[in-house]
Amino acid sequence: MDFNATLIGEMIAFAFLILFCVRFVWPHLTKAIEERQLKIAEGLNAAERAHAELREADNKAAAEVKQARQQATEIIDRAQQQANQILDKARADAVAEINRLKAAAQDDIASMAQRAREELRERVGSLAVQGASKIVQREIDAAAHKALLDQLATEI
Amino acid sequence: MASEPQGGLTEYIQHHLTHLNFRVSPSGFWSFHLDSVSVSLALGVIFCLWFWSKARKATSGVPSKGQAFVEIVLEFVDGQVKDVFHGDRRFLGPLALTVFVWVFLMNAMDLLPVDLLPVITEKFGVGHFRSVPTADVNMTFAMSLTVLILVIFYSFKAKGFGGYMHELFTAPFGKWFAPFNFALNLVELASKPVSLAMRLFGNMYAGELVFMLIAGLFSAGSWLLYGMGIIGYTVWAIFHILIISIQAFIFMVLTIVYISMAHDHH
Numbered sequence: 001m002d003f004n005a006t007l008i009g010e011m012i013a014f015a016f017l018i019l020f021c022v023r024f025v026w027p028h029l030t031k032a033i034e035e036r037q038l039k040i041a042e043g044l045n046a047a048e049r050a051h052a053e054l055r056e057a058d059n060k061a062a063a064e065v066k067q068a069r070q071q072a073t074e075i076i077d078r079a080q081q082q083a084n085q086i087l088d089k090a091r092a093d094a095v096a097e098i099n100r101l102k103a104a105a106q107d108d109i110a111s112m113a114q115r116a117r118e119e120l121r122e123r124v125g126s127l128a129v130q131g132a133s134k135i136v137q138r139e140i141d142a143a144a145h146k147a148l149l150d151q152l153a154t155e156i
Numbered sequence: 157m158a159s160e161p162q163g164g165l166t167e168y169i170q171h172h173l174t175h176l177n178f179r180v181s182p183s184g185f186w187s188f189h190l191d192s193v194s195v196s197l198a199l200g201v202i203f204c205l206w207f208w209s210k211a212r213k214a215t216s217g218v219p220s221k222g223q224a225f226v227e228i229v230l231e232f233v234d235g236q237v238k239d240v241f242h243g244d245r246r247f248l249g250p251l252a253l254t255v256f257v258w259v260f261l262m263n264a265m266d267l268l269p270v271d272l273l274p275v276i277t278e279k280f281g282v283g284h285f286r287s288v289p290t291a292d293v294n295m296t297f298a299m300s301l302t303v304l305i306l307v308i309f310y311s312f313k314a315k316g317f318g319g320y321m322h323e324l325f326t327a328p329f330g331k332w333f334a335p336f337n338f339a340l341n342l343v344e345l346a347s348k349p350v351s352l353a354m355r356l357f358g359n360m361y362a363g364e365l366v367f368m369l370i371a372g373l374f375s376a377g378s379w380l381l382y383g384m385g386i387i388g389y390t391v392w393a394i395f396h397i398l399i400i401s402i403q404a405f406i407f408m409v410l411t412i413v414y415i416s417m418a419h420d421h422h
Contacts, residue, residue, distance in 0.1 A: 003185070003297070004185050004294060005185060005186050005188050006187075006292065006294035007297055007298050007301070009188060009193055009298075010196060010295050011302050013196065013197055013298075014258075017203070017254050018254050020204050021207070021254045022247055024204075024212075025211045026246070027246070028211035028212065028214045029207075029211045030230070030249070031214070031216075032214035032219075032227075033227055033230070033231065036216045039216060
């Protein structure tokens with residue numbers, strides 16, 4: 001154990017090493033480490049936030065799809081209803097038209113029959129008059145017997 | 157080195173335990189152990205340049221492997237400091253880092269073959285060269301006395317002159333035992349650097365000595381002893397890896413503990 005000036009020299013060297021480390025090594029490295037810790041924390045936070053956002057978006061999309069599907073079924077229902085309505089209306093219209101046409105045709109038939117009957121009646125009247133005049137062999141005053149003939153015609 | 161078994165071994169060990177001494181004045185204190193100084197300074201410079209080169213390019217993004225290693229060492233030391241000391245670590249952290257890495261590197265010189273550096277220096281005409289600075293009592297006391305100065309400095313800084321004096325004279329037995337308290341506190345204060353330095357010195361000196369004794373087997377003149385020497389050297393070197401790490405760790409932790417104790421109020 002021989003103490004000598006090496007002791008003092010090494011103390012000075014040690015002091016310089018410590019100061020170098022305090023000044024040039026420690027701050028840089030701890031700064032880098034702390035910044036990285038911050039970055040990692042931020043990254044984790046961002047990931048978590050993104051995860052939550054994704055979940056939220058998923059939920060929203062699912063809700064929207066559900067709503068859209070519901071709307072689609074509603075629209076289909078309504079369309080079907082409308083189609084049915086149109087069909088019913090068309091059918092009703094058609095039936096009404098048919099009825100109308102049928103009624104018109106019947107009217108026509110009735111009026112034509114009426115007319116034919118009247119014509120027939122007139123013809124029969126005139127034929128009767130002609131026959132009667134032929135039978136009587138004399139001119140019957142058509143005007144004088146008109147009332148009689150008309151009555152005859154209505155009786156036929 | 158040595159050819160005859162008994163006297164040769166003693167001579168060999170004594171040769172290896174002699175420092176490369178540079179005398180400034182003919183006698184007394186003013187001389188330097190050039191081997192301790194050169195090796196410790198070289199290792200200190202290596203430590204500084206290594207850590208500085210990584211710290212200069214330190215990025216907060218993805219670190220390179222070298223930066224990651226340096227950061228692991230730093231985080232390890234910082235964790236130890238954080239456990240013991242609750243305050244501003246901007247000085248104590250780098251101090252602990254310097255102590256740990258520097259002591260570890262100097263201890264690791266023990267793992268070089270004991271004859272490697274002496275043989276090389278002999279080629280340059282330097283007869284004596286001890287390669288482990290921490291096996292030099294000057295080296296270990298230089299560090300522990302620096303720690304003592306820091307302990308005293310931080311005691312004054314944390315408690316003020318009056319507060320520290322009050323503590324020195326009144327703890328632990330009250331003001332009626334002031335001289336006794338003061339003597340007790342001085343012993344306590346002095347025991348810190350002595351135990352710190354002697355523990356490291358003793359471990360490294362003994363380790364070096366065991367390496368030399370085993371190396372003595374190589375020149376014992378028997379192939380059996382030569383083989384035992386190889387096995388013994390290997391086993392002791394592997395065990396020594398543990399010792400040098402533990403000693404560096406203990407020196408660092410005790411440095412932290414002493415300085416954080418200086419901050420504590422009694």
